[in-house]
Amino acid sequence: MDSSPHHPRPRRSTAAPGLRPSAPDPADEVLVTRTLAGEREAFDQLVHRHHRALFNYVLRMIGSRDLAADLTQEVFLRAYQALDRFDPAYRFTTWIYRIASNRVIDHVRRRRAVLVPIDGAAEGARGPVLVANSPNPERHLLEHESASGVGRALADLPAHYRDLIVLRHFQHRSYEDIAQIKGSPLGTVKNRLFRAREALRRRLAP
Numbered sequence: 001m002d003s004s005p006h007h008p009r010p011r012r013s014t015a016a017p018g019l020r021p022s023a024p025d026p027a028d029e030v031l032v033t034r035t036l037a038g039e040r041e042a043f044d045q046l047v048h049r050h051h052r053a054l055f056n057y058v059l060r061m062i063g064s065r066d067l068a069a070d071l072t073q074e075v076f077l078r079a080y081q082a083l084d085r086f087d088p089a090y091r092f093t094t095w096i097y098r099i100a101s102n103r104v105i106d107h108v109r110r111r112r113a114v115l116v117p118i119d120g121a122a123e124g125a126r127g128p129v130l131v132a133n134s135p136n137p138e139r140h141l142l143e144h145e146s147a148s149g150v151g152r153a154l155a156d157l158p159a160h161y162r163d164l165i166v167l168r169h170f171q172h173r174s175y176e177d178i179a180q181i182k183g184s185p186l187g188t189v190k191n192r193l194f195r196a197r198e199a200l201r202r203r204l205a206p
Contacts, residue, residue, distance in 0.1 A: 028092035035083060043083075047076050050093065053171065054100055060166045061104040063155065071107065075100045090180060097173070098181045101163055108159040153203035161196035168193060 026034075026042075028049070034042035054075060059068040079096050086095055154162055167173045167181065175193075179186045 029088055032083060032086055032088075032092060035080075043080055046092070050096065051076075054096065057097070057100060057166060057171050058104055060154070060170055061108065061159075061162060071103060072100075075103055078103070091177075094177055094180045097167070097171075097177075098183070101167070101181055105159050105163060149204060150200075153200055156203050157196065157199055160192070161199050164189070164193050164196045165200060 026045075028046060031042040031046050035046070051072065055068055055072045058071050058075070059065060062068050062071065075096065078099050082099075086092070154165060157165065164178065164182075167178050168175075173181070175186060175189055178193075179189045182189060184192075
């Protein structure tokens with residue numbers, strides 16, 4: 001009988017030779033911490049991660065691609081300059097959307113800009129998702145309107161109504177997110193969204 005000590009055999013790796021399992025992408029808040037520690041590349045990652053969605057949001061609000069590109073860049077610059085005031089109790093996306101919302105509404109009100117209908121021009125746009133999943137008729141909008149019809153109606157809304165519609169139905173932000181973005185109570189956001197939908201419905205009606 002063999003009295004030598006038993007040594008367990010090492011398990012063979014199932015990974016391909018020379019390859020290591022990829023680490024998960026760091027959370028936004030981790031990238032914020034790294035940026036504040038002097039790692040500029042971390043903020044570049046944040047820009048790369050959120051640029052497309054923010055650009056589409058600004059484009060829906062403004063209507064001009066060139067102007068939307070400039071304002072989106074300005075939003076990221078403002079976020080970078082104010083990063084030391086970021087409150088980790090909130091998500092980074094909520095925080096930067098708040099900066100973007102304040103900036104575009106301020107632009108619309110100061111310039112009294114006339115919004116050009118988008119007609120589905122936003123990057124990667126899936127078309128207007130204007131019908132809520134709930135059967136609640138107060139949240140139900142016209143389901144079969146063309147993108148151009150919605151674009152024209154959206155262009156005619158006041159900026160504060162347009163903002164709520166875009167955040168909820170094009171950016172798919174939750175009511176809670178919108179309340180944090182707008183700095184308003186949840187009930188107030190729901191009431192204003194109801195009025196915004198009604199205003200949009202009237203403009204979509206034959």
